Amino acid sequence: MTGTTARLSLRYRPASDVLSGEVDVYPTGAEQISDSPDTDSVLVWSRPANTSGTGSDVLRSFHLVHATARSSTDSFRFLPAAVSTLVSQLMASDQQPSLTQASTLERVRAVRQSTHDLPIDSLRRPHDLIRATTGQSPPGSARESRALSAALAHLATAVDQRSVTADEREALRCDRLTRCLRELASVISNGGGRPAPGTSAAARAAIRGGIPLTANEQRTLRTALTDIDTPSAWRSTRHTIETLAAALDVPPQKTTT
Secondary structure, three states: OOOOEEEEEEEEEOOOOEEEEEEOOOOOOOEEEEEEEEOOEEEEEEEOOOOOOHHHOEEEEEEEEOHHHHHOOOOOOOOOHHHHHHHHHHHHHHHOHHHHOOOHHHHHHOOEEEEEEEEHHHHEOOHHHHHHHHOOOOOOOHHHHHHHHHHHHHHHHHHHHHOOOOOHHHHHHHHHHHHHHHHHHHHHHOOOOOOOHHHHHHHHHOOOOOOOOOHHHHHHHHHHHHHOOOHHHHHHHHHHHHHHHHHHHOOOOOOOO
């Protein structure tokens, strides 16, 4: 690091879809400010001594889960623009043939890394980021968190019980959806009323052909998993999910000829 630049180190694990970054900024006497805008992301900012307000904060580190799924929804809106661009480039490099043709063990162990020297000003918390953070939806109540979590868990069980396919590929798709729903239930239950946009995006991505849901049920679930990112909508979202789960509990009608 020089007086005007800092080195950014990025690390992405495709198998676990986890993205992290660290900046070698160590201003003398700087305060470390931890910021967790949702349950799927943690950012740490360095605030130089003798300054006040978030406008002087410099990115120190970050950690995001379900990075690929999240990139299609909010494009890492909590990261400075320069960092977001480099992150997207790093994740795109995962599509190289050397990895897609690798063995299962190599895929699990695969890590994409890059380092970049950036102007410190490009690592500051921008004003539009401050507005986005302070203007986000207020957290949901503990009661609504528990109720929504229970509805998601119920839905996961209902989907799992309806799946009776002998097709291995369809069984894996169903398993992925139910795992995402259960993870989302757990995260919301323990998230202090905050949303989980990465986990909900991963659940939406798991809604695809081969799962035991009709086209209309898939549309309903996809909408609910979008609304779930807004805590103020949790009550109506819970009702939608409970209704869907109850419908799945009823065995499908057999057609007669």
